[in-house]
Amino acid sequence: GESVGLHLPTLSVQEGDNSIINCAYSNSASDYFIWYKQESGKGPQFIIDIRSNMDKRQGQRVTVLLNKTVKHLSLQIAATQPGDSAVYFCAVSGGADGLTFGKGTHLIIQP
């Protein structure tokens, strides 16, 4: 089965700086990758996704990078704001299987 891991349980950055959150997965057959944001007391909220036929995708202030060679996924958040404080999860899917979530990185924005 799939296993998904994050490199850092906590990441602290200054407001206005860029943040990078990393994720590693184990199954080379995985073909769909999603980043979720979870604020305290709420359910996970979709941020951005990417499929295995791409290596980069951009959204509003967020970019996801996929390196299939080393099975690594990252989320970049530009010019972090206080509202970006949350726990970020990567989730990975292969075929019709359900999503496997990583443990999450808690992003802390310092004023």
Next chain:
Amino acid sequence: EAGVVQSPRYKIIEKKQPVAFWCNPISGHNTLYWYLQNLGQGPELLIRYENEEAVDDSQLPKDRFSAERLKGVDSTLKIQPAELGDSAVYLCASSLGSPNTGELFFGEGSRLTVL
């Protein structure tokens, strides 16, 4: 458009008591999921429905957990009897198709505390 609705938001029970959680997915979403989220961890899939059929329940502890999705719309998740280790957040999610075809939308979760 309403999102995924779950109830109750919070539930405190004593061990060995039963508990039930309810989920109403986004209208038109065929796929419904129940996830378990322990403190500081990512969500873990308990069961996935395609319409009214449970297509993946391999992680559901069937000795005490049960779920149903009558008529392929809303769903209930039941625990009987509850144990101390069941304290967690139970998340419901829905999607239009299978997990790798698009976004899963999550509800706000039902937080269970077993005393």
